[in-house]
Amino acid sequence: MHTTDTIKDTEHHGPSYTLFVIIWAILLVLTGVTVYAAEIDLGFLNVVMALSIATIKASLVTFIFMHLKYENLTFKIMVLMAFAILSIFIGLTFFDTAYRVAV
Amino acid sequence: MSDTVMDKGFFAPKGGSKIMEWLFTTDHKRIGMLYLWAILIFFSVGVCLGLALRLELFAPGPTIMTQQAFNAIFTLHGVVMIFLVVIPSIPAAFGNIFLPLQLGAEDVAFPRLNMFSFWLYIVGGGIALTSLFTAGGAPDTGWTFYVPFSSISTTNVSVAVLGVFVLGFSSILTGLNFIVTIHRMRAEGMTWLRMPLFPWALYATAWIQVLATPILSITVLLIAIERLLGMGIFDPARGGDPLLYQHLFWIYSHPAVYIMILPAMGVISDIIPVFCRKPIFGYKTIIGSSLAIAFAGSLVWAHHMFVSGMSDTAVMVFSFLTFIVAVPSAVKVFNWLSTMYKGSIRPEPPLIFALGFIFLFAMGGITGLVLGSAGTDMHVHDTYFVVGHFHFVIFGGTGMGLFASMHYWFPKIYGRMYNKRIATWSAIIIIAGINGLYFPMYLLGLAGMPRRYYDYLPQYTDLHQLSTYGSWITAMGLVLMFWNLWHGRKHGRVVGKNPWGAATLEWTLPSPPPTHNFDEDPIVTHGPYHYDGLIPEEDAVNESEGDK
Amino acid sequence: MSEHPKDYLGAKMGMWLFLFTEILLFGGLFVLYAVTLQRYPAEFHEASKMLDTTMGTINTIVLITSSLFAALAVTALQKADIKKAKIFLILTIILAGVFLVNKYFEWGAKIGHGIYPGSPDIADWAPGKQAFFALYYTMTGLHGIHIVIGMAVLGWIYWLIEKEKCTPDYFIVLENGGLYWHLVDLIWIYLFPLYYLIA
Numbered sequence: 084m085h086t087t088d089t090i091k092d093t094e095h096h097g098p099s100y101t102l103f104v105i106i107w108a109i110l111l112v113l114t115g116v117t118v119y120a121a122e123i124d125l126g127f128l129n130v131v132m133a134l135s136i137a138t139i140k141a142s143l144v145t146f147i148f149m150h151l152k153y154e155n156l157t158f159k160i161m162v163l164m165a166f167a168i169l170s171i172f173i174g175l176t177f178f179d180t181a182y183r184v185a186v
Numbered sequence: 187m188s189d190t191v192m193d194k195g196f197f198a199p200k201g202g203s204k205i206m207e208w209l210f211t212t213d214h215k216r217i218g219m220l221y222l223w224a225i226l227i228f229f230s231v232g233v234c235l236g237l238a239l240r241l242e243l244f245a246p247g248p249t250i251m252t253q254q255a256f257n258a259i260f261t262l263h264g265v266v267m268i269f270l271v272v273i274p275s276i277p278a279a280f281g282n283i284f285l286p287l288q289l290g291a292e293d294v295a296f297p298r299l300n301m302f303s304f305w306l307y308i309v310g311g312g313i314a315l316t317s318l319f320t321a322g323g324a325p326d327t328g329w330t331f332y333v334p335f336s337s338i339s340t341t342n343v344s345v346a347v348l349g350v351f352v353l354g355f356s357s358i359l360t361g362l363n364f365i366v367t368i369h370r371m372r373a374e375g376m377t378w379l380r381m382p383l384f385p386w387a388l389y390a391t392a393w394i395q396v397l398a399t400p401i402l403s404i405t406v407l408l409i410a411i412e413r414l415l416g417m418g419i420f421d422p423a424r425g426g427d428p429l430l431y432q433h434l435f436w437i438y439s440h441p442a443v444y445i446m447i448l449p450a451m452g453v454i455s456d457i458i459p460v461f462c463r464k465p466i467f468g469y470k471t472i473i474g475s476s477l478a479i480a481f482a483g484s485l486v487w488a489h490h491m492f493v494s495g496m497s498d499t500a501v502m503v504f505s506f507l508t509f510i511v512a513v514p515s516a517v518k519v520f521n522w523l524s525t526m527y528k529g530s531i532r533p534e535p536p537l538i539f540a541l542g543f544i545f546l547f548a549m550g551g552i553t554g555l556v557l558g559s560a561g562t563d564m565h566v567h568d569t570y571f572v573v574g575h576f577h578f579v580i581f582g583g584t585g586m587g588l589f590a591s592m593h594y595w596f597p598k599i600y601g602r603m604y605n606k607r608i609a610t611w612s613a614i615i616i617i618a619g620i621n622g623l624y625f626p627m628y629l630l631g632l633a634g635m636p637r638r639y640y641d642y643l644p645q646y647t648d649l650h651q652l653s654t655y656g657s658w659i660t661a662m663g664l665v666l667m668f669w670n671l672w673h674g675r676k677h678g679r680v681v682g683k684n685p686w687g688a689a690t691l692e693w694t695l696p697s698p699p700p701t702h703n704f705d706e707d708p709i710v711t712h713g714p715y716h717y718d719g720l721i722p723e724e725d726a727v728n729e730s731e732g733d734k
Numbered sequence: 735m736s737e738h739p740k741d742y743l744g745a746k747m748g749m750w751l752f753l754f755t756e757i758l759l760f761g762g763l764f765v766l767y768a769v770t771l772q773r774y775p776a777e778f779h780e781a782s783k784m785l786d787t788t789m790g791t792i793n794t795i796v797l798i799t800s801s802l803f804a805a806l807a808v809t810a811l812q813k814a815d816i817k818k819a820k821i822f823l824i825l826t827i828i829l830a831g832v833f834l835v836n837k838y839f840e841w842g843a844k845i846g847h848g849i850y851p852g853s854p855d856i857a858d859w860a861p862g863k864q865a866f867f868a869l870y871y872t873m874t875g876l877h878g879i880h881i882v883i884g885m886a887v888l889g890w891i892y893w894l895i896e897k898e899k900c901t902p903d904y905f906i907v908l909e910n911g912g913l914y915w916h917l918v919d920l921i922w923i924y925l926f927p928l929y930y931l932i933a
Contacts, residue, residue, distance in 0.1 A: 100806060107802040114794050114926075118787065121931035127775070133927035140923045148805045149916045150909075157369070158750060165754040168397050168484060169761040173768050176433050178504070179488060180769045182497035295744050362751045370744035400755040404762035408872070416852040417868045419766065424851075425777070425865025430769060434762050 098147060106147045113140050192601055192680060195698030212297035213701055217304050218282030219599075224308065225279055226668075228270040233661065235263040240623075240657040243650050246642050256640045257326035258341070262318070264329025265346065269353045270311050272584050273442060276449035277395075278307070278360055280591045281388050283599070285364060287692035287699060288382050290373025290708040295366035299359055306356035314349030317342040328638060330439070333420040333431045337412045344413050347406035354403045357445075361395025364388050373691070375710035379473075382690045382714035383466065386473045387452025390480040394441045394448075398484065402438035405431065429494055436487035444483040446580055447547075448476055450587025451518055454540045456714075457594050458522050460688045461537035462529025463722075465715035468521040475514035475521075482511045492560050493567045501560045508558035515551055519544060534686065534724065535609035539590035542617040546582025549621075550575055553628065568638075571631025574624045582620050589616070592671060597681045601697035603724075604674030612670060615663030622656025679727075687722030690714045742906055749910040753917045756880075760921055763873050767928060770869060774862025781866035782933040784849070789840050790930035793833050794922065800829035801919040804888070804912040814902035816895065823892050823908075826915065830885045837878055841871075870929055877925060880918045887911050 117136040121129060146152040151162060196215045200207050208216060242249045242256055251259070282300065286293055294300050318324040322342040327335055331350075336343050368389050372381070408431075411417055418424035420431045459466045466472065488496060488504040522544055531537070553575040556562045566572065597603050626649040631637075635646050642650065684693040691708055692699070771778050807822035844867075848855030851868045891911045894900040900907045 098805075098809065100809060103802055103805045103809065107798065110798045111795060114791065114798065117927055117931060118791055121787075121927070121933065130771070130932055133931050134924075137924050137927050141920050144801065144916055144920050144923065148801055148919075149913055154746075158747065161747075161750060161754070164393075165397060165757055169758060169764070171484060172401070172437050172761060173765050175485060175488070175503070176430075176437075176765055176769060177772070179429070179433065179491075179496040179500035180427075181772065182499035184497070295741065296748060299748075358755050362748055362755075365751055366744050366748045369747060370741050396751050396755055397758055400758035401762045404759050408762075411872065417872060418851055418864060419868050419872065423861065424868065425770065425774060425861035425863070426868070427769070427773075430766055434765065437762070437765075 098150070098153075102147065106143050110140055110143060193696060193698075193700075195601070195696060196701045197698055198701070210301065212293070212301050214286050214294050214297065214300060215283050215699060215701075217300050218279050218284075220304055221274060221282060221307070222279035224311070225271055225275055228266055228311065232263055232267040232271055233664065235259050235266065237657055237661060239263060240654040242640070243642070244654045245651075246644055246647060248641075253640045254326060257638075258318075258324035260638060261325050261328050265314055265325075265350070268329055268442075269314070269350055270307075272446045272580055273353075273357055274307060274360070275446075275584060275588050276453060276591060277364070277388055277391055277445075278303075278357075280453070280588075280595060281360075281364060281384075281449060284595065284692055285367060285385055285388055286371065287695065287703060288385055288690050288714075289368065289371055290376055290691050290704060290710060291367065291371035292703050293371075294363050295371055296363050300363055303356045303359040303363070306352055306359070310349050310352030310354075310356055312349075313352060314346055317345035317349065320345060330435060331406065331409055332435075333409065333412070333428045336409050337420065344410050347409050350406050351403050351410075354399045354406075357395050358399045358403075361392035361399070364392040365396065368392075373704075373708045373710055377710075379470070380710055380713050383455035383469070383472055383476075384449075384452040384690075387448045387455070387476050390476040391445050391448045394445050394480050394483065398438045398441040398445075401434055402442070405434040405438065408434075429491070429496055432491050432494055433488065436490045437484075440487035440490065441480075441483045443580070444479055446584045447587075448479060450543065450584045450590075451476070453587050453591045453594070454522060454543050455518070456688075456690065457536050457540045457590055458525050459529075459715045459717075460594075460686050461532045461534055461540075462526050463532070463687070463717055464525060464529040465713070465717070466521065467524035467527075468517075469713070469715070471517055472521055475517045478514040479511060482507070482514065486511055486558075489558050489560075489563070492563045505558060505560040505563075509555070512551070512555060512558070519548060519551075532686075532722065532725070533610075535604075535606050535613060536590050536594035536686070538610050538613040539586050539593055542613055543583060543586040543590060546578055546586060546617065546620055549625075550578030550580075550582055554579065566631050568636055569631035570627040570635045570637055573637050574627030574631060577624045577627070578620070582624070586617075589613070589667065594686070595692075596671060596674065597685045598692055598695075598697050598699070600675050600678070601680060602674055602676075602678030603681045603685065604670050604678050608666065608670040612663050612667035615666065616660055619656055619658075619660030619663050623653055623660050624656070626650070626653040626656070682723050684720070685723045687717065687720040687725075689716050689720060745906045746910065746913075749913050753913060756917055756921075760873070760876070763869070763876070764924075767869055767873070770862070770865050771928075771932075774860075774865065777860050777862025778866050779933055781863040782929060782931070784844075785870075785930050785933075786840060786843075787930050787933075789836060790926055793836050793840075794926045796829050796833050796836065797919050797922050800826050800833070801916050803829065804915040808905065808909050808912045811895070811900070811902055811905045811908055816902070819908070820892065820895060823888060823895070827885055827888050827892070830881055830888075834878065834881055837874065841874075873925060874929070877918070877921055880921070884915050884918050887914060 113136055117133055120132050120136070125132065145162070151158060196213055208220065211217060238251070239256070239260055242251050282294070320342055322340050325339065325341045325343045325346045327339055327343060331343065331347060368385055408419055412419060418426055420426040420428045422428065455466060455472055486504060486508045488500055489508045492501050492505070553571070556566065557572060557575055593604070593609055630646055630649045633646065635642055681697065683695065683697060686693070691710070694708070695703065803822045803826040807819045807826065810819035810822055844850065849867060851864070851871060856864055856867070888911055891900060891908050894907060
């Protein structure tokens, strides 16, 4: 298997089996890390930590498993836009709920 | 072109069952026509419901219907008009027919998905209407389906929201189809900056359809599972929050008004230069403003909730953000007017409708600022002021945009011309009627008349009656307009390829266009508003008629 | 899709756009989750402890592995190794089934203990804890429906490969099916920590 080469000429062939298995292994390790990290009590940071690791995992899935890394710029911008809009929806809602006078 | 034997173009029967070949067609032009007819049928239903509401409000106290019927009818009027008429109107009907033609493509990117969207539209409409006649009867919640009432109403809300879910899916798939079509199906030489402004407007709209509609889908699904399974997601006693329903609902439904208005703005941007014989003023600015409206429109939803009890911080933030949307909208209006300045203006019917659009949209848009400003909104919130504002923008804006498209593209679709004098008169009557119908609502709202009320105090009687008279004038104008178009389909004067002298690609095709669109793939060498050497065929006709 | 769309990139773009709608569909629920978590952090902490982290972890591993096989299936078909592609696809579907069975036992145990929305047993719980479970059932339920749809779609694609309608020269259907499956995985990657690990 020629892992390094495949990344370059994936335009037509997609990533190799090996790369996928490596990514899969990393995903499993990250799953272990996030489960382990949840045992330590960091208060609110637990949520931040859990979401950060989830986002790393999600990026690996999106860029490698879903081939986004090998798609052209248009696709990447579109994906970015979808996530940006979702974060706007969540973020702006907090202008209400985070500042509500005690219920 | 011979008067007797007319080429039927895409209308020509393909052999086999005529019904089947239309119902299962994948031809974007036929699908567009199916949408158009379905939308016009639902539109007439919605108009009748609206007339009934106005009639009920002609006098205080019970007039022609019960309270429950009134609640059901204003709900139905809203659901039918919003989800079945206005949202699909211009994109699904004229977008389908003319987007591929304007891009120089043979069809949309996914023709069979397009057929599927149409079928979802019909099924969704069917489900929504089924809710009227099944268990519990017609929903009485208003088209907004606010909790907690929608989760406890004994009427058939569950079925109605299921219909809305399906309609949302149909809208999403149309948007998806258009985005891919615009990205991938443009003819050679049709660069992004040579696209007419109608496809640009559809592009901005399609993104809202794809990114905002799923929020509506999940929101109405939550109502359904709330009613069927009692999850308690919006129940404060169980940790829920009814205001979050309003957030979710408006996260979609505010951008949805841009789904409604942007395509109309696109049509107007295409019509005005044609009838002024001048390239559009500020082409790139109009594109930018379409995209800016689509984006900024996603940031402002909570201005529907100023008096709902959400935090004061949110009230200020959303009020501020709301004003941002006014900027690109105004940019468009100024660009249209600048296009007309020193233009060689032909007052043909499509232009009259377009001017009606600008006037009525401005009336609605400016009162939108009154509502967007939190301080003044407190006074007029949930009054007839809001009803007036919304109808000026949507009926006066999108409605006029739809009528303008119908008159603009009619000769392309049928190869014939309607009676232009009658068309002009119908436009004037409708514009006058809309003012008579909705302007009194502003005054009613300022005077404190709440919306969705069955009854009112005697001091509001005069204005309510004025509004009802206006509804009759509008209805007469509509009847005149539709009759004229109906008549023109079969009996109008036969016209050539390009009666208006427009420079976009659909006018290079025969009328009606053939099934396969272009005989050979067009190669585009100039922009969409390049009128050199194009003389409107109608000019000669108008002149000879003037001689008589 | 018996007639081949001429445009490979266009078909893929359409699929990505569809995935955006799925993300936003769940997005509405994530809005609810975020707000409710911010409002009831202590209750969420407490309620989260009641979920079985081991079960959740196993399901995470199952789904990630299933996602791997979906990715491998696409590569195999691109390399014209049809036999391998079919095996990978079958493994993907089997693991999806394992996930559902696991979920069935998990939900079953909870419901058996009277922990479900509207249950009389939890009626006097703190509102935040009730909200946690209302959202838990809604979101994992909707996710479960997506798993079922995904299994059906992948099964259909298997049949297409069998019928040689999805081939090494024309693999977009499998690629799009794979994209859908990865998205289902992606959503679970967020659901897992948000429900099981905030204890």
